[in-house]
Amino acid sequence: SRPEVLSFYKQVIRLSKAWKAKNELKTSEERIYIRTEAKRLIDGNKHLTEDKEIRKCIADGMRRLQVAQHYGIPYPRPIYYPTGAYLRKQK
Known part of the structure; x- marks a missing residue:
């Protein structure tokens, strides 16, 4: 199972390196977020x-x-x- 986790982590790192944000000014910020969020989880x-x-x-x-x-x-x-949805408080 360790190889699966490492494989997944490598995919995330590859994605973060190739990431291009919709707003180009935030690309660096979003790349950092992707890596730190993956590491945190x-x-x-x-x-x-x-x-x-x-x-x-x-x-x-x-x-x-x-x-x-x-x-x-x-x-x-x-x-x-949905708007108007009734959410019951849990006790």
């Missing part, structure tokens, strides 16, 4: 030992990588709630 999941959990995290990262490539936005996609 990978370091935050170092404690995982179960293959199933590790594979889930890699799959989540791959989805996020694909969204970034498709939409040209390195940040997580915002979640929008």
Whole structure:
């Protein structure tokens, strides 16, 4: 599983090197964000030992990588709630 994580991390690094922001002035800032966010998430999941959990995290990262490539936005996609939606407070 370690090779899978390293392979994923290499993909992220390659993406960050080739990244071109929609606003050219922010290209450097977004490249740094991509690398630091990947490092933060990978370091935050170092404690995982179960293959199933590790594979889930890699799959989540791959989805996020694909969204970034498709939409040209390195940040997580915002979640929008329908207007007028009733959200119940959890107790």
